Amino acid sequence: MTFSTDFTDFTGFVYETRPVRVVFRPGASVTAIPEEAQRLGLRRLLVVCGNRGETDARAVADSLGDTCVGLHAEARMHVPVEVADRTVAVARAAGADGCVAVGGGSAIGLGKAIALRTGLPLIAVPSTYAGSEMTPVWGLTEHGVKRTGRDPVVQPRSVVYDPDLTLSLPVPLSVTSGINALAHAVEALYAPDTSPLVSLMAQEGVRAMAGALPRLAAEPADLDTRSRALYGAWLCGSCLGATTMGLHHKLCHVLGGTFGVPHAETHTVLLPYVLAYNAPTVPQAMAALNAALDTQDAPRALRDLAVGLGAPRSLAELGLTEGDLTVVAERVTGNQYANPRPVTAEDVLGVLRAAYEGREPTVPS
Numbered sequence: 001m002t003f004s005t006d007f008t009d010f011t012g013f014v015y016e017t018r019p020v021r022v023v024f025r026p027g028a029s030v031t032a033i034p035e036e037a038q039r040l041g042l043r044r045l046l047v048v049c050g051n052r053g054e055t056d057a058r059a060v061a062d063s064l065g066d067t068c069v070g071l072h073a074e075a076r077m078h079v080p081v082e083v084a085d086r087t088v089a090v091a092r093a094a095g096a097d098g099c100v101a102v103g104g105g106s107a108i109g110l111g112k113a114i115a116l117r118t119g120l121p122l123i124a125v126p127s128t129y130a131g132s133e134m135t136p137v138w139g140l141t142e143h144g145v146k147r148t149g150r151d152p153v154v155q156p157r158s159v160v161y162d163p164d165l166t167l168s169l170p171v172p173l174s175v176t177s178g179i180n181a182l183a184h185a186v187e188a189l190y191a192p193d194t195s196p197l198v199s200l201m202a203q204e205g206v207r208a209m210a211g212a213l214p215r216l217a218a219e220p221a222d223l224d225t226r227s228r229a230l231y232g233a234w235l236c237g238s239c240l241g242a243t244t245m246g247l248h249h250k251l252c253h254v255l256g257g258t259f260g261v262p263h264a265e266t267h268t269v270l271l272p273y274v275l276a277y278n279a280p281t282v283p284q285a286m287a288a289l290n291a292a293l294d295t296q297d298a299p300r301a302l303r304d305l306a307v308g309l310g311a312p313r314s315l316a317e318l319g320l321t322e323g324d325l326t327v328v329a330e331r332v333t334g335n336q337y338a339n340p341r342p343v344t345a346e347d348v349l350g351v352l353r354a355a356y357e358g359r360e361p362t363v364p365s
Contacts, residue, residue, distance in 0.1 A: 013195035015242065016135060021158045026223060029056065029125050029162035030063040032116070033100060036123055036158040041144050042098035043067050045123075046091045048110050050075035053103035053127055056165055060102050060125060069094040075107040077263060078256045081142040084113035091152035093258035096120060103157075103176070105130035105263060112138045112154035124156035127165040129177040129209070130227055130264070131184050131237025134159065137245075139253065146257025148245075155241075161234060163227040175309045178213045178229055181236040182206055182302065183267045186275055187248050189285035190340050198239050199288060205235030206292040210305060217309045228360050248274040250337040251348070261318045268311045269318065272303035272361040273354050279363040281341040299361040314358030325352040 021039075023032045037044050037045055045068055049057035054073045054180050061068045072090050091099065091114050101111025102125040109132060115122045124133035125318050139148040169177070185202035188194055209232030215225045236246040251274065253265045276299040286298060295301040307313045315325075329348040354361065 014193065015195040015197050017242065018155050019157070020134070020155060022161065023158065024161040024231070024234070026164045026227075027162060028160045029102070029165055030059050032160050032162075033060055033063055033123065033125065034065075034067070034223060036160065037064065037067060037098065037100075040098065040123070040157055042121065043155070044069045044095055044097045046094055046096040046098075046114075047071045047100045048075060048087060048100060048114070049073050049102045049107045050104070053107060056127060057102040057107075061309055062101060064100075069096055075101075075103060077106050077156035077236050078141040078146055079106065079109040079113055079139055081140050084110065084117070084140055085256075086124070086168040088114055088117045088133050091120065091351065093116060097124065100125060102127065104128035105132045108132045109154075110138055110158075112268045113140060114280075114362040115154045116151060119153055122154065123154045123158045123160065125160045125165070126164065126230075126233070127162075127170050128169060128173065128264075129166075129233035129236075131233050131240055133238035134234060141257045144258050146253045148253055158236075161230050163223055163230050166226045166230060167221060167223065171217050172310060173264065174216055174220065174229070175213055175306065175311050176262075176268045178209050178216075178233070179268040179271060179302070179311065180264040181233040182209055183248055183252075183271045185209075185236040185241035186271065186285075186289060186298075186302075187242040187246050189288055190278060190282035191243035191246065192340075193243050193244075194285075195271050198212040198242050199248065201235045202239045203288050203292040205232050206289065207241060208232030209236060210293055213305065213309060244338045246337050247278070247332070247339040247343055247348075247351075250332050251328065251352075255315075258327065258331065259320065259324060261315075265312050265318055266315075267314055268306050269313065269358075270351075270355050271306075272299040273351050275299045275302065276361040276363045277337065277347070277351050278341050280365075299363060299364075303361055316358070320356060322356065325349060325356060328352060
């Protein structure tokens with residue numbers, strides 16, 4: 001496989017990386033966690049997960065033996081602050097000196113909430129392609145508003161990638177989770193703090209994930225394909241961890257926090273439309289993305305990939321109403337993220353309407 005830096009600006013950049021140890025192998029969720037805990041000097045670990053991942057989390061807890069002080073299966077989407085409060089109280093009452101988060105973005109988000117409040121080191125065991133495990137980004141939702149921030153303390157100290165855990169991930173969720181990962185790489189390509197290293201990781205992450213998803217949908221039990229998708233998610237998540245989020249992620253956070261729509265599906269629907277909106281101002285990023293996807297129209301290719309694999313194609317399918325779009329546009333423009341193209345409420349409303357109707361994404365001339 002070849003890599004290209006032809007689309008990268010070398011006039012100047014800053015790249016910052018944070019210490020994280022990665023273990024990647026089948027079966028690692030039960031064989032590597034005790035080793036990682038010992039390496040970090042942890043002897044009282046709380047395991048957290050959501051309902052769907054409780055079986056996997058139980059296996060992790062059993063592998064820890066007496067060093068596990070409890071299993072807490074209350075992780076919920078968008079990390080409601082009341083759930084975080086209860087879990088922090090459980091960790092403190094158990095005298096935990098560390099946390100192991102097993103599952104998707106909700107479980108890892110809950111683990112990050114514990115780390116943020118207590119400073120306890122976090123070990124992440126992802127079972128989806130969300131990518132949160134590779135970032136210092138945290139999120140908490142309270143009264144319909146999702147707050148996010150960055151803090152080195154929430155960055156997992158160890159990340160254990162076990163492709164075996166993803167074999168039970170249903171195909172529809174695998175697809176939307178994979179597109180969620182692609183969104184991290186796409187936005188990183190045109191972030192204000194992108195760099196040649198981020199560009200390389202983003203292009204390879206997009207290639208790996210976009211190539212794996214159709215094969216995964218056809219053969220969900222193929223371990224090699226699951227491994228390639230997890231590898232792609234690792235790279236895409238690393239891109240998010242190294243750069244500043246823009247309009248796409250802001251929209252997803254507002255939609256999720258305000259209306260409770262599922263995070264991965266929201267990413268999947270919005271990605272082609274936000275990319276099409278920004279495309280005229282980011283020619284280098286578009287060239288890199290087109291090359292990674294082997295296309296001349298990345299927004300349409302991303303939509304075709306998702307829809308062709310049965311993913312939702314519109315915000316209407318996620319339960320949004322037309323009246324909700326104005327609320328989202330106002331909230332997004334009231335506290336903007338960095339974005340390469342200026343954003344107004346009218347602009348956001350245009351993006352949202354296209355996504356609501358599920359029409360073909362069109363790059364402005």
